[in-house]
Amino acid sequence: MLGSLTFFTGPMACGKTLELVRHLQLYAAQRVPTVCIRPTTDTRSEKIQSRSGLSYSGLTIDEKNLDGIKSIIEQYRVIGVDEFQFFPPEAAALLHAAIMQNKIILVSGLDTDFRGDIFPAALALLSIPETVVKRSRAVCSVCREHNATRTQRLKDGQPVSRHEPTVAVEISNSDITYEPRCLEHHAVTD
Numbered sequence: 001m002l003g004s005l006t007f008f009t010g011p012m013a014c015g016k017t018l019e020l021v022r023h024l025q026l027y028a029a030q031r032v033p034t035v036c037i038r039p040t041t042d043t044r045s046e047k048i049q050s051r052s053g054l055s056y057s058g059l060t061i062d063e064k065n066l067d068g069i070k071s072i073i074e075q076y077r078v079i080g081v082d083e084f085q086f087f088p089p090e091a092a093a094l095l096h097a098a099i100m101q102n103k104i105i106l107v108s109g110l111d112t113d114f115r116g117d118i119f120p121a122a123l124a125l126l127s128i129p130e131t132v133v134k135r136s137r138a139v140c141s142v143c144r145e146h147n148a149t150r151t152q153r154l155k156d157g158q159p160v161s162r163h164e165p166t167v168a169v170e171i172s173n174s175d176i177t178y179e180p181r182c183l184e185h186h187a188v189t190d
Contacts (some may be wrong), residue, residue: 001102002099002100002102002130003098003099003100003101003102003103003104003105004099004104004105004130004132005095005096005099005105005107005125005128005130005131005132006023006105006106006107006131006132006133006134007084007107007108007109007122007125007126007131007132007133007134008020008106008107008108008109008134008136009108009109009110009111009122009133009134009135009136010110010111010135010136010137010138010149011110011112011137011138011148011149011150011151011180011181012110012138012151012178012179012180013051013138013139013148013179013180014136014137014138014148014180015050015052015136015138016108016109016110016136017048017049017050017051017082017108018050018051018052018054019108019134019136020036020048020056020080020082020106020107020108021036021048021049021050021054021055021056021080022054023080023106024036024056024078024080024106025056027077027078027104028078032077032078032104033075033076033077033078034076034077034078034079034080035058035059035072035075035076035078035079035080036048036056036057036058036059036079036080036081036082037058037059037060037061037069037072037079037080037081037082038058038059038060038061038081038082038083039060039061039062039063039083039086039087040060040061040062040063041063041083041086041167042060042082042083042086048080048082056080058080058082059072063086063087063088063091064088066088066090066091066094069087069091069094070094073094073095073098073103076103077102077103077104078103078104078105078106079095079098079103079104079105079106080106080107080108081095081105081106081107081108081109082108082109083108083109084107084108084109084121084122084125085109085110085111085113085119085121085122086109086121086167087121088120088121089120089121089123089124090124091121091124092121092124092125092127092128093124095107095125095128096128096130099130107125109121109122110122110151111126111135112150112151113151113166114150114151114152114153114160114164114166114178114188115162115166115188116150116186116188117166119166137149138180139180140180140181140182140185141179141180141181141185142181142182142185143182143184143185145182147182147183148180148181148182149182149183150180150181150182150183150186151178151179151180151181152178152179152180152181152185152186152187153168153176153177153178154176154177154178154179155175155176156175157177159187159188159189160176160188160189161188161189161190162188162189162190163190
């Protein structure tokens with residue numbers, strides 16, 4: 001029997017982590033061995049937490065430690081992975097192998113970066129034919145329409161250059177922030 005692989009994706013603030021946590025809580029309530037991992041790159045919170053406040057205790061793991069990820073996968077029936085865009089593309093192959101072992105894999109993460117380019121890990125996950133994709137939209141921070149498909153990076157309130165590094169983690173005292181934007185209001189400077 002095959003397991004399943006579900007990818008909750010879209011721009012920031014569209015409910016990806018909320019859906020991940022909601023599904024994990026349902027399996028945990030059924031007493032199914034459940035775990036959620038998150039990368040060390042995500043330093044925003046000690047828990048896996050949605051913007052609405054719904055949270056789930058998880059394990060923080062070095063996202064480059066594929067053996068460590070594999071070891072965790074072997075111990076549980078349901079495996080959640082938050083912020084998958086920070087994992088290496090090779091992690092997708094581990095998740096694919098896990099569904100062959102009847103594991104239920106639930107993944108949340110951005111599909112595209114602040115430029116609108118697909119993250120390598122998301123591309124690897126999307127290339128697995130068995131992946132079920134649940135894509136959501138967010139409310140655009142400019143026009144307030146529920147049509148945001150992009151994540152805008154700002155520095156001192158202004159769009160950043162496309163030449164900036166792909167990953168820049170937002171921290172509370174930083175001049176770097178992110179917000180959801182629709183295609184019309186998404187901007188990247190040269």
